[in-house]
Amino acid sequence: MVEPVAGVGRFKANYAVERKIEPFYKGGKVQLDQTGQHLFCVCGTRVNILDVASGAVLRSLEQEDQEDITAFDLSPDDEVLVTASRALLLAQWAWREGSITRLWKAIHTAPVAAMAFDPTSTLLATGGCDGAVRVWDVVRHYGTHHFRGSSGVVHLVAFHPDPARLLLFSSAVDATVRMWSLQDQSCLATMTAHYSAVTSLTFSADGHSMLSSGRDKICVVWDLRTHQATKTVPVFESVEAAVLLPEEPAPELGVKSKGLHFLTAGDQGLLRVWEAASGQCVYTQRQLPGPKQELTRCALAPSAGLLVSVTADHNLLLYEARSLQLRKQFAGYSEEVLDVRFLGPEDSHIVVASNSPSLKVFELQTMACQILHGHTDIVLALDVFRKGRLFASCAKDQSICIWRMNKAGKVACVAQGSGHTHSVGTICCSRLKETFLVTGSQDCTVKLWPIPEALLSKGASSDGGPVLLQAQATQRCHDKDINSVAIAPNDKLLATGSQDRTAKLWALPQCRLLGVFSGHRRGLWCVQFSPMDQVLATASADGTVKLWALQDFSCLKTFEGHDASVLKVVFVSRGTQLLSSGSDGLVKLWTIKSNECVKTLDAHEDKVWGLHCSRLDDRALTGASDSCVILWKDVTEEEQAEEQAKREEEVVKQQELDNLLHERRYLRALGLAISLDRPHTVLTVIQAIRRDPEACEKLGATVLQLRRDQKEALLRFCVTWNTNSRHCHEAQAVLGVLLRHEAPEELLAYQGLQASLEALLPYTERHFQRLSRTLQAATFLDFLWHNMKLPPLPVAPSAL
Numbered sequence: 001m002v003e004p005v006a007g008v009g010r011f012k013a014n015y016a017v018e019r020k021i022e023p024f025y026k027g028g029k030v031q032l033d034q035t036g037q038h039l040f041c042v043c044g045t046r047v048n049i050l051d052v053a054s055g056a057v058l059r060s061l062e063q064e065d066q067e068d069i070t071a072f073d074l075s076p077d078d079e080v081l082v083t084a085s086r087a088l089l090l091a092q093w094a095w096r097e098g099s100i101t102r103l104w105k106a107i108h109t110a111p112v113a114a115m116a117f118d119p120t121s122t123l124l125a126t127g128g129c130d131g132a133v134r135v136w137d138v139v140r141h142y143g144t145h146h147f148r149g150s151s152g153v154v155h156l157v158a159f160h161p162d163p164a165r166l167l168l169f170s171s172a173v174d175a176t177v178r179m180w181s182l183q184d185q186s187c188l189a190t191m192t193a194h195y196s197a198v199t200s201l202t203f204s205a206d207g208h209s210m211l212s213s214g215r216d217k218i219c220v221v222w223d224l225r226t227h228q229a230t231k232t233v234p235v236f237e238s239v240e241a242a243v244l245l246p247e248e249p250a251p252e253l254g255v256k257s258k259g260l261h262f263l264t265a266g267d268q269g270l271l272r273v274w275e276a277a278s279g280q281c282v283y284t285q286r287q288l289p290g291p292k293q294e295l296t297r298c299a300l301a302p303s304a305g306l307l308v309s310v311t312a313d314h315n316l317l318l319y320e321a322r323s324l325q326l327r328k329q330f331a332g333y334s335e336e337v338l339d340v341r342f343l344g345p346e347d348s349h350i351v352v353a354s355n356s357p358s359l360k361v362f363e364l365q366t367m368a369c370q371i372l373h374g375h376t377d378i379v380l381a382l383d384v385f386r387k388g389r390l391f392a393s394c395a396k397d398q399s400i401c402i403w404r405m406n407k408a409g410k411v412a413c414v415a416q417g418s419g420h421t422h423s424v425g426t427i428c429c430s431r432l433k434e435t436f437l438v439t440g441s442q443d444c445t446v447k448l449w450p451i452p453e454a455l456l457s458k459g460a461s462s463d464g465g466p467v468l469l470q471a472q473a474t475q476r477c478h479d480k481d482i483n484s485v486a487i488a489p490n491d492k493l494l495a496t497g498s499q500d501r502t503a504k505l506w507a508l509p510q511c512r513l514l515g516v517f518s519g520h521r522r523g524l525w526c527v528q529f530s531p532m533d534q535v536l537a538t539a540s541a542d543g544t545v546k547l548w549a550l551q552d553f554s555c556l557k558t559f560e561g562h563d564a565s566v567l568k569v570v571f572v573s574r575g576t577q578l579l580s581s582g583s584d585g586l587v588k589l590w591t592i593k594s595n596e597c598v599k600t601l602d603a604h605e606d607k608v609w610g611l612h613c614s615r616l617d618d619r620a621l622t623g624a625s626d627s628c629v630i631l632w633k634d635v636t637e638e639e640q641a642e643e644q645a646k647r648e649e650e651v652v653k654q655q656e657l658d659n660l661l662h663e664r665r666y667l668r669a670l671g672l673a674i675s676l677d678r679p680h681t682v683l684t685v686i687q688a689i690r691r692d693p694e695a696c697e698k699l700g701a702t703v704l705q706l707r708r709d710q711k712e713a714l715l716r717f718c719v720t721w722n723t724n725s726r727h728c729h730e731a732q733a734v735l736g737v738l739l740r741h742e743a744p745e746e747l748l749a750y751q752g753l754q755a756s757l758e759a760l761l762p763y764t765e766r767h768f769q770r771l772s773r774t775l776q777a778a779t780f781l782d783f784l785w786h787n788m789k790l791p792p793l794p795v796a797p798s799a800l
Helices: 636-662 666-675 679-691 695-704 708-721 728-741 744-748 753-787
Strands: 015-021 030-032 038-043 046-051 057-062 069-074 081-085 089-094 099-105 112-117 123-128 133-137 142-147 154-159 167-172 176-181 186-192 198-203 209-214 218-223 228-234 239-244 261-266 272-275 280-284 295-301 306-311 315-320 326-331 337-343 349-354 359-363 369-372 379-384 390-395 399-405 411-418 424-429 436-441 445-450 473-476 482-487 493-498 502-507 512-518 524-529 535-540 544-549 555-560 566-572 577-582 586-591 596-602 608-613 619-624 629-634
Touching: 030 069, 030 295, 030 306, 038 069, 038 315, 046 069, 069 112, 081 112, 123 154, 123 167, 133 167, 142 176, 154 198, 167 198, 176 198, 209 239, 218 239, 261 295, 326 369, 337 379, 337 619, 349 379, 349 619, 349 629, 369 411, 390 424, 399 424, 399 436, 424 482, 436 482, 445 482, 493 524, 502 524, 502 535, 535 566, 544 566, 566 608, 577 608, 586 608, 636 666, 636 679, 666 679, 666 695, 666 708, 679 695, 679 708, 679 728, 695 728, 708 728, 708 753, 728 753
Parallel strands: 112 154, 198 239, 239 295, 337 608, 379 424, 482 524, 524 566
Antiparallel strands: 015 629, 030 038, 038 046, 046 057, 069 081, 081 089, 089 099, 112 123, 123 133, 133 142, 154 167, 167 176, 176 186, 198 209, 209 218, 218 228, 239 261, 261 272, 272 280, 295 306, 306 315, 315 326, 337 349, 349 359, 359 369, 379 390, 390 399, 399 411, 424 436, 436 445, 445 473, 482 493, 493 502, 502 512, 524 535, 535 544, 544 555, 566 577, 577 586, 586 596, 608 619, 619 629
């Protein structure tokens, strides 16, 4: 059975990029603005500004030196953003417009590692890898203070929240916190309680207390009046960030009394709330399935009531601050994308498997992201059942999971199974009905897993936890890793492709061998059945795609064009064309009948592991090792319509041109010909003018009435005509008009004049040499004619 497809009977000719999901965060600081509408984060050489509501990157700010950003900070009034790069330059941005308002040298002798604004948004403190702390006035544009004394990298700076006290705090790798007085320009106190790097400093609302967290698994509460530690709270995890919560009851977080409560994020991967006075943990976030994901950052936007935390695999999680209810998820960096699929009955979502145990599901319309936890090791492959709501994944943890997306777009794990003894590298779902799936593994076996009836009933819910899957059949199929399995459209045949350079055909459900496809010189990465014909396509590391007949296992066609391994192949246009992706980063469109590569799509920079087509056959999805997922749109019909409209317009213009020439309206004819940007048509008009009895005057009058851009185009055309001896006379005539009547200053202002003259000179010299030789020959001939002594003609005898 085949789904109806768009453009039936038509070959595809081209795809265009409709949307690109790129990395926007690769580690480092994240910061919310005061309204909670924008999220700022670092991605290599850029600071990206995300719209929290849509997840879209609104702006990408990059300094002129194009060096990695080492630190940034947004002012408390949300007006000024300052970035620091490895080139030791500080840039002040009007970030809403995306423009740099000021650029200056950091004066640090090593890159800036940390920076922070004061509460008034006028002073900026920078901590450098050279151990220095500097303070800048960003309004009046000068440096105000330079503090020395820290040993090693200063990775943390923070101003006291009361601007009247003019206090600055810093911490370096020596695990001490230093308090600097801007008024006295000296160090007021050195506070030591940590035995490892201090990771965050945060202040109470009254400004009398400060909380510091460290990787030594403790948080310390300091009294800023006495500069002494008043409480040391052991938190039993390496803390990357601690945030003081507002001093108000929050029953959902276990905050029932007044007093200091703080939230920690660390290597256990859970947000926890602590009461400072008792040192007790009053709230612990629920553990998600799968391996622990260390939290690397945490930031609070109190006025917006939002909290953002960052996991070690660069996922950004946005919570309601009062309840820690998850509000949004953003996938900052997918690393190597291993597989992609369309999801939903109308392909409204996509699911992405990357170098991670978690899956990412994106809604295409809003780009809202869900991060799915279920596997404990890297997910290697995906496949979707026919209706689009149920899909399956397999991973290095030797397990498989089945996931269901409800009508609201929420995805949950509904079944799990294990049984393979090595990584499960490929999975395929049944095509006719949601009855079974097949997996292939590095243990050289395939397993057939029936879908329990409980999953398929309409009243089934995921509240009871995942159902356990049991394999119905296991078959050793190859002598090496099985890289791909495919189920035929009728669910009666199974194809397997292996590293042993062969593909095999099996009868289902018995897994009985029917035949072997041999011919590739390297291992196979993908096998795929045609939706219409009894044909199998295979993609191999030898750089070729082959088509095989299922009746006699013979090779029908071989497609060569990729420079490296072909990793995926799919049928499109109802089985008449192929899309293939390879290690060379290219996606190629092939027409089977002609063996021709119709189009090469080059948008990835690394291996394209994932390739899938929508059920309407009008879009394609690719995912690659460059961490990018690209949604492609079939633009064949649009391009054909544009081409047809263009042809019709050209016919109309050509007819109009013929009419103008017939009516001897040379100025309009020449202007129309130039607008068509066809040198030969313009040449025809010039020739028509020169055939006129008053050619010289007509040509001069017509050319001089053209606009300047038209004259520039005419000069470019002259360069082309001048290369041919048959058309050089027209070129020289136009050139003569321009040189005689245009002022030198105007000619010099022509765009590309120098290049045009350099191209005109050698051919013009050659034409004049040819004319000189012709003139010499003609003169010699004339001389011979005049000097010939012809015998007198005999006089005819007079008639008698």
